[in-house]
Amino acid sequence: MSLRYKAAIVGASETTEIGVLPETSETQLHIDSAVNAMNNAGIGVDQIDGIASTMNPAILSNYLGIVPKWIDNTSVGGTSFLIHVRHAAAAVASGLCETVLCAMGESGRSRVGVARRGGGGQLDNSYPGQFESIYGPLGPPTLFGMGVLRFMKETGTTLEQLASVAVAQRKWSNKVPRAMFGDLITVDDVFNSRMISYPFNLFMCCLVTDGGGSLIITSADRAKDFPTTPVYIMGTGESVETPIVSQMYDMTHSAAFQTSSKKAFEESGVSHDDIDHLMVYDAFAHLPIYGLEDLGFVGRGEGGAFIEEGNTSPGGKLPMNTNGGGLSYTHSGMYGMYAIQEAVRQVRGEAAHQVEGVKTSFVQGVGGMFMAAGSLVLTNEEPHD
Secondary structure: OOOOOOEEEEEEEEOOOOEOOOOOOHHHHHHHHHHHHHHHHOOOHHHOOEEEOOOOHHHHHHHHOOOOOEEEOOOEOEOHHHHHHHHHHHHHHOOOOOEEEEEEEEEOOOOOOOOOOOOHHHHHOOHHHHHOHHHOOOOHHHHHHHHHHHHHHHHOOOHHHHHHHHHHHHHHHOOOOOOOOOOOOOHHHHHHOOEEEOOEEHHHEOOOOEEEEEEEEEEHHHHHHOOOOOEEEEEEEEEEOOOOHHHOOOOOOOHHHHHHHHHHHHHHOOOHHHOOEEEEOOOEOHHHHHHHHHOOOOOOOOHHHHHHOOOOOOOOOOOEOOOOHHHHOOOOOOOHHHHHHHHHHHHHOOOOOOOOOOOEEEEEEEEOOOOEEEEEEEEOOOOOO
16 A cells, blocks of 8 residues: 555654753653644644654553554664654554654653663673674774775765765754754864764764654644644655674665665655755764665765765755754754654745755655664645646
């Protein structure tokens, strides 16, 4: 069953504040964004009958005082929320529920009320623990770095082009008041920032913050009953590849990116030329480059130069990561929700750094070290035959 125009986002909001919030627990961040999204949609909690979250849905349901008809607890890293939107659209389209709350909140910086993982033995027996971490990589900067260096060697992508991703996104966040980093920077500024793990300097790495966001999703035929501009879901996709980066089929591209984006394009019925706005999850500077290439917006090895030449910057032909992304706006650990929120704002015409004439936005998410992918095509254009 195609999900094209079967559902719409009618409520969208982030937490009241983002940044460093040491007095707000992870559960409170979920509830704050959920209440804000319901207020945005003009509905009460009594109209919610579906819950999707990486947090235990029972916690949210109990806190809100509802017994939902449908739940989703898919958790595959930062792209989980794009996949929640896809699953929610399918649930609404098939009649399993009418109105879904997709909620997210993370105390990524302050770590208040964060569920603890098991002991060392449990972690040591994990898939990464058995086959990857024993060889010394420590966290995303080292795990991603291996593939990026191979990518640069094979494609000729330069360090300057990698740095240009951070430069381009500051040109967007410079006019976004909520962005954590808004000062304009140069390639030299990126290189002068602290080295984290080659080839990543500090400004090539995501922020670590607290915050959250939530969405209200219902059927497309009910979309006009709400006070907001409907954001119709035209295309969706999802995929997974491997939980450990060393076992990717090819470390220079993401098979999950290619699979999920192809499905989203096919379902939406639109082409690359129809996309006015692009959000590519950018925990690190290489991800937008991979995204441009794996999604088919540019050819192999052309992504870095495309960004360096200003094509994704303000005034460029493909505006990308217009809130500043995870590098400059915020990144609480799982960034995908913020990417969706910015796409919704752009499609509604409500963004802080608005792109003129946005009708259709493509959102691409990544989970883990290219472990998972989710894709969405969103539009403000009403369905037509």
